[in-house]
Amino acid sequence: MHKSYLTDIANWHNGSGAKGIPSICSAHPLVIEASMLHALKQDAYLLIEATCNQVNQDGGYTGMTPADFRAFAEDIAQKVRFPIEKLILGGDHLGPNPWKHLPADEAMAKACTMIEAFARAGFTKLHLDTSMGCAGEPVALPDALTADRAARLAAVAEATLKGSDGVKPVYIVGTEVPIPGGAMEELDELEVTRPDAARETIAVHARAFDAAGVSEAFSRVVGAVVQPGVEYGNENVIPYVPAKARALSATLSDMPGMVFEAHSTDYQTREMLRQLVLDGFAILKVGPGLTFALREAFYGLDQIAEFLFAGKRPETLVATVERILTADPKNWDRYYHGSEAEKRIQRHFSYSDRIRYYWPQPEIDAAIKTLFDLLEGVEIPETLISQYLAGSYASVRDGTVQPNARALALAAVDRVLEDYFQACRA
Structure with a gap:
């Protein structure tokens, strides 16, 4: 298998050119067309992600399976002459969220079917999100259980791709993950992820991947979702405050090969987005803002x-x-x-x-x-x-x-x- 463009993302800050990458989380054809035209103008790679609620084996709210979404994106690429080799497709919040009203065993079985479909369709950035409780469980799960479920999903993806000569997927993990679709109400302030919690997230996932027999796949975990203190509610936006995230950013020195992925960066100013990238939040997810x-x-x-x-x-x-x-x-x-x-x-x-x-x-x-x-x-x-x-x-x-x-x-x-x-x- 070949390496992903994102494999060395943690080293981008050492060179010239890109220091981070926007993650376009939208299934709207005009948004995707605009994104391709913009990346084409800059001769840049383009990362487009489909969220579990948008696209899954049952069709999601767009009616598209992962294979359908790939065909949909590639059709637009052909129309605007965007090079397919520069298109990176990602699966966002892959886990039991669409089925969390079901008991955990049933919801996770559905999640396994979903990640198999994403892997088979050639999505090469897989965000594993098993942080939510299912029927009868607390809303937030213990880190060890979250990591065990994430590793189970990674094992399914790896087994699906065994023997393939395509691009090996990279993974994003995390235990403090904002819900898909954004906040549910007005927000005043957010608690930034504690440095020790960020370190523990990586450690607990490393152990879980090893226990699941996919330790090699853990070497392709290129990022962790943490909370840098950015979010938006219905009527307000909480801006990034670099000083509050300074200690969290410093933990990246203990995580070689990894960056942070920032969710809900919509409506931040360009300067705040730039500061996020400089502080190690090298993957900036945006969807509703577009x-x-x-x-x-x-x-x-x-x-x-x-x-x-x-x-x-x-x-x-x-x-x-x-x-x-x-x-x-x-x-x-x-x-x-x-x-x-x-x-x-x-x-x-x-x-x-x-x-x-x-x-x-x-x-x-x-x-x-x-x-x-x-x-x-x-x-x-x-x-x-x-x-x-x-x-x-x-x-x-x-x-x-x-x-x-x-x-x-x-x-x-x-x-x-x-x-x-x-x-x-x-």
Whole structure:
């Protein structure tokens, strides 16, 4: 088997070029297209990750299996001429989370089937997340049990790939892992992972991998998920404070070959992202921040279309989305609180961006297609871009972004990507 591009990530800080890598956690085709175009422009590798809730053997909320997701990503790569050899696919939060309502034995059996599917489909970065309790268990599990379950999943992946001549996967482990999809409520402050807890995470996983007979695979554990003190709630963002994470960062000197993976880095400033990379958090996961930017573009274009072509559609995109979200609240109602007016704001504009679960919904997808069809071939006036898509105004004026709907949607995502790619060249 060949080595992964990420195998030596801990040594990147010693050389020129990349010091870290953004991890694009999204299944939206426009987000993936924008990411590929940005990486192409920079001649960079691109890491795209599918979360266990998005993509699994049962289809997840996207309806895609791991093999489907690979085909989906490669189709976009072919369309934009992104080199497949520079595409790294990762599986995020691989473990029992989608089935944690089941007893642990059943949930873990499902998780084993899932990681086998990810490994077989050629995903070469596997984040093992077994930190959550299943039915009848406490919410957070003891480190040793978390590590034993993670090692069991690694053993399944290794057995699946035995005899293959492809790229050996690298693994990410951790016991203090944020839940997939972001925080469930407003946050005030987060406790940074203690240095001794970070060291113990690695030690306990090393023992578990050895006990499971996959000690060689542990040599490909390139990172650990820890909490550097960054997160976002529905209405607020907790910024990175380097001083609070200084002791945690220092523990990397005791973990040769490893970096930290930072989850929930969405909405951090470019400078804070850069500081995270400099402090050893070399894998920066971002997802909702990208679809949040895309939603801003969709809603801006919706208002432009309504101004230019009033009454041409039976309802606006915003009206369609509101109708579907209120009729089908399962992806947001546990997360949003307050009065009906407050929940309405959160449904559309929350940092948690749970609206992203609804973009594939047939009526919403059709409404977006109708919006783009209406604006097809339209050169949108600069003044309307200034009013409704102000973030792209300067780029339209200087000619780097074309004043059409598709280019403006991609540009909104690209601005967020630029922060990440620049921060990772710190």
